[in-house]
Amino acid sequence: MSTLRISLRAGERIFVNGAVMRVDRKTSIEFLNDVAFLLEGHVLQASEAKTPLRQLYFIVQMILIDPANAAVAKEMFARSRELLLGSFKTPEILAGLEDIDDMVGRxxxxxALKRLRSLIPLEDAIMGSVPDRHETAIELETPRIAAQGAR
Structure with a gap:
């Protein structure tokens, strides 16, 4: 059995299988089995989902954060993805949307969120927008994982 070790700073939140946890001091957590989690630094607020790919990111993150309503979020994802496939012409974004669909399907x-973060800078370039500080953080921040393992 493989483990996944995550280090968290004091006051940092993590979303685990739909539950929100905050640690009061610097700590490490080891997941010993499959778990759906999202670090606070990767959470996008609804008000920050101002572009099509960020809106898709928000929908996919809801699959992780709210497992009880994942079926509804997956329906929204499918509808949104179809609209995006008709909107973008950039081969890298279209290929990314196919990859993301496969990941959500599996x-x-x-x-899928990780792949979406890699596409957001392309979307920004296409739209000629300059991301604010938080949008840059979700695009580029990678989780602080001490060891790869179960997910």
Whole structure:
């Protein structure tokens, strides 16, 4: 059995299988089995979902954060993805949307979010927008994982 070790700073939150946890001091957590989690630094607020790919990111993150309503979020994802496929012409974004669809279909929303973060700078370039500080953080921040393992 493989483990996944995550280090958290004091006051940092993590979303685990739909539950929100905050640690009061610097700590490390080891997950010994499959778990759906999202670090606070990767959470996008609804008010920050101002572009099509950020809106799709918000929908996919809801699959992780609210597992009880994942079926509804997956329906929203499918409708949104179809609209995006008709809106973008950039081959890299279109290929990314196919990858993301595959990941969501295989119940790998964490991987889909990671792939979406890689596409957001392309979307910004296409739209000619300059991201604010938080939007840059979700695009580029990678989780602080001490060891790879179960997910």
């Amino acid at each position: 119940n790998r929303p964490f991987d």
